Amino acid sequence: MTEGSDDIQALIAQIARLPGLGPRSARRVVLALIRRRTGQMAQLAQLMATVAEHSRECIRCGNIGESDLCPICADPRRANGELCVVEDVADLWALERGRAFRGRYHVLGGTLSALDEVGPDQLGIPRLIGRVAEEGISEVILALNATVEGQTTAHYIAEALEGTGVTVTGLAQGVPIGGELDYLDDGTISAALRARRRL
Amino acid sequence: MTEGSDDIQALIAQIARLPGLGPRSARRVVLALIRRRTGQMAQLAQLMATVAEHSRECIRCGNIGESDLCPICADPRRANGELCVVEDVADLWALERGRAFRGRYHVLGGTLSALDEVGPDQLGIPRLIGRVAEEGISEVILALNATVEGQTTAHYIAEALEGTGVTVTGLAQGVPIGGELDYLDDGTISAALRARRRL
Incomplete structure (x- = not known):
């Protein structure tokens, strides 16, 4: 057992399975959490349990919410x-x-x-x-x-x-806001040129 | 409220504060967790609460463990x-x-x-x-x-x-195992040369 306790090792292994994280970044995250164990870590555990329990997919559109209908489907506007x-x-x-x-x-x-x-x-x-x-x-x-x-x-x-x-x-295809032509791929430039508009 | 519910937004904000993560990666992590909400997410919340509650610093060496003395300080060997x-x-x-x-x-x-x-x-x-x-x-x-x-x-x-x-x-300073000289910085190469040893 290298990392403190079996639970700490299990926590590192679980966090390393999340998208964009690996064993090294999971160890960093767990150590940062343990340093803030009475504050952020306890809050995060509580929040995660609440979200796990209450989240559900909207039966109409597939969005995530807390009821059968998500806030967007429930809003008549x-x-x-x-x-x-x-x-x-x-x-x-x-x-x-x-x-x-x-x-x-x-x-x-x-x-x-x-x-x-x-x-x-x-x-x-x-x-x-x-x-x-x-x-x-x-x-x-x-x-x-x-x-x-x-x-x-x-x-x-x-x-x-x-x-x-x-x-x-x-959706329209073209140059992103703030985009520089020099860095755009050829396909995007051609699409933006074909769909050019009168100013 | 853009992301599902207030709790989901709070969870994203908490995860975005962890080292190596930001708002974008936190949203990816939270969506992946919600997809696995009955399995991994519930387990992770439980494990995080346990580690937050039981972890403490070793009073002798400062390592993280679950008792006053960490497993290393408690081991007479x-x-x-x-x-x-x-x-x-x-x-x-x-x-x-x-x-x-x-x-x-x-x-x-x-x-x-x-x-x-x-x-x-x-x-x-x-x-x-x-x-x-x-x-x-x-x-x-x-x-x-x-x-x-x-x-x-x-x-x-x-x-x-x-x-x-x-x-x-x-610790000795020198060429890392598997290291290629061409990619090493000058300081490391000089240190490795100064500390050269007879084979």
Whole structure:
């Protein structure tokens, strides 16, 4: 037993399994926590237990919240006819931080992948199409990542929605705010040039 | 409220304060935990509460353990007359992983620093000198970092121990195992050359 006690070793091993962390950074985190064991560490343990117990997925959109319906689905002001489709809850959070979108979301939980055997049913695409009709959606915004998998999934959904009369849109592609042309990849520059607009 | 609930936001803020993590990585960690909320997250919260409650500093050496004396100070086989001085518990753990040292430790908890008002008393150096006499230490190994602060502290301790009859040693400096000369800094190469040994 190298690190203090069996519990400390188990704690290091658990923290090393989290994304972006490894054994070395987990040891640093655990030592920092033990130094603050009466303050931050006790609070963090309590908070983690509370979140583990109360968090649940929204039965309608897949967002994380504390009730069957997440705060966004529970808010009638967000029923503005716009539905934004995202891959992941992290993407939903990123869009909410932007404060530009005032409609509701649909979290796929991944992208179509033949290799990983993820088909339309696994992503809840039939349920998404059901929501479009039930909730009187006028526009579906496909805010999927600009990766091959994200764009394949976007095309699949756009085709599945054909004939329902709903407008299907995607995020604009172009130069990021503050971006320098010299550092952008060729694909982004071409896309920004093709989609140029009159000033 | 962008991220699910107030508790989730508080959890992200707490995790973002840990060393090596920031807001973005904290959000990734929290989402990964919520996905494993019935398994890993509940376990981790429990383990963290246990470690926060039971961890304490060894009253003799400053190592982290679960009793007044850490497992190393409680083990009579480790009383071999060698005392290894380290800056931090993380350094003690690193030496224990190496399995080369079978004596006891003394954790300073930092280095001398006039700027941060850390003097010999704050580092427990008088207590270290007391231990050398009380525990019949024959060799003090100064395993401090090869930084300016570490080496200043090492020199101070070596001087303070002068005349006590104890042997004071430091870690060898040279080429790390697996190290390529081409990638080493000049200081290390010079030190390794000066301390060259007959094969």
